[in-house]
Amino acid sequence: MFARILPALALGLGLMAAPAPAAFAQIGGPVTGTPTNPAPPGFTAEDLELQKALQGGRIGGRISIPDEQAASLVQPMGRDWREFHNVTLAWIGGVAVLGMLAVIVLFYATKGRIRIDSGKSGRTIQRFNGIERAAHWMTASSFVVLALTGLNLTFGRHLVLPLIGSEAFATITLWGKFAHNYLSFAFALGIVVLFLAWVKDNIPNRTDVSWMKAGGGLLAAGHPAAGRFNAGQKMVFWITVIGGTAVAVSGYLLMFPFFFTDIAGQQLAHVVHGVIAVLMIAAMLGHIYIGSLGMEGAFDAMGSGQVDVNWAKEHHSLWVEEEMAKARATVHGPAGAKAAGAD
Template sequence: MRDSSILPACAMLAALLCLSGAAVAQSPAVNPEDAERARAQQERQATQPGNNAPVWRDVRYGEPKVSQVRGRETNVLIQSEGQTWRAARVPMATTGGFAFSLALLGILGFYMWRGPIQLTEPPTGRRIERFTRVQRIVHWTVAIVFTTLGITGLIITFGKNVLLPVFGYTVFSVVAMAAKILHNFVGPVFVVVLPIMIVMFLKSNLFKSYDWPWLKRFGGMMDRTGRSEVPSGKANAGQKILFWLMVVAIGITAAVTGLILDFPNFDQTRQTMQIANGIHMVAGLGGIILLAFHIYLGTVGMRGAYDAMRHGYVDESWARQHHRIWYDDVMSGKASHGGKRVKVIEPGSGAA
């Protein structure tokens, strides 16, 4: 009786041993490196309880592990490239700050040396339409949006080193948060209005054969007498370079990288956003520097330039001196706005 009860127990034990052996055979092989790290951690816990340095050192490697959260990079606790990005961003911002400061000093120096570009002939009173109402609305919309992004971008980039020591933590925290929110929400508006401006001003910014002589002499702008300006079309070669570099190249680059940074829910990786951040910062600083030159020449740098974009009209003497080829086309009826002949208002008519 006793022998009959032992036999089933032995059979059950043999079956369990077979099952456990099969499970071990099917289980993945233990990584020797992981096993060594686990053993080292156990030994450290025995001699130095609470010291988790090996665990965090392993995490710091940035290697993908196991995570219950599904998504790109969710199995990477600490991305080691983040420190590389931070270390590269600091000198980039410093260099950009020096470049921006030198640009402002250059503008100031040029103004002190050259002064505002004046008309060499008295105004005739005859007004020529230079920009339509729609063109001016688009221009000022892009200008306000880009300026807003430029100012808030400068606060985000340099505020910690420039504004914080002056205003303190309380004021700077409010300013920085407002700049961040404004930058993030105004950015998509720039993405919408930028293509409209590019299409609207594309035709007048195509390069022509007469642009090369203008470039060789820099339009005669270095002549302080103002009597050696080189004839140009509606946009001179300098304005065309500014259009293609600042509006098209830098504008599109800043818009694309800005969307990547503004909408991380598109499932882009952290490395993609770090690269986009660097490109966005370089493009933004370059655009701000070019914008500073554009604002200078469009306001105090050249008499009458601001009136062209504010009211849409310029005096006949201004058009003849600064854009002689365009002026001749207007007088001959070749120039047009959207298929319509450019308006010319005689003195005292009061029409617009």
């Protein structure tokens, strides 16, 4: 019995006392491009290559088939990418989304719903036509499904799987993935239409500076002047257009892997996609709140397309003046509009 245990014990103690091969000592340590420890005597070329890979290098070879990806045997940057997906993205997403929800709850608790100060007039003015509203709702509804199915990929394993079990989770994740792929086209089309429809009214100008200085009406008494879109809405517009384009481009790189990029490009596309997506979700939560519960009269703009005149005068005074001038020009001609505008 002892005869068998003693040699094993001696071997174990010997291994503990011996300097650990650099390769194993470095596992889980900082990833660098070159080996930092000298190779112990007796290391073969293969051992050295393994050591290099474990410390951050790449093990590759030569192949004769067209798929060049197959030449990569070990790609240690994948560890950084996995760390990003499992830890960094979850933190950025968690903090951004929960942080925004906390801000909204705090805002509602302290300020309540923003009312029409002068009350409803009963008269309405057309704010968005049918094409604008259809494009908005196509973009918005596809965004919501993309967000939920995307977040399921980031957090589902930790949050949804324990609640519903592996079979149901596998089913919803598979269908969610199909929905994510197919609805991406509606979302991308919506971004293009919204851009074309609204870009001319979303170029920043001097009115935006005074609107921002007044904190959109929160920092100063009264309502700051604004055109068709105020500075806050212009931000929503550019977040939608620029952020939407970035998630679409990175998303299609992921959907058609290795068509345009190598493995490092795929990992970069994934990082860009994940980070911009979760930041956009947080920003859009603020937009959805102010466009529904947060402000009396706002939803009508995207519901029926008709907003109350008093709402429009309070939030978009310069736009109402322009619309009035246009209406007068239609009734009286340009000269009549000028004369009517003078009194």
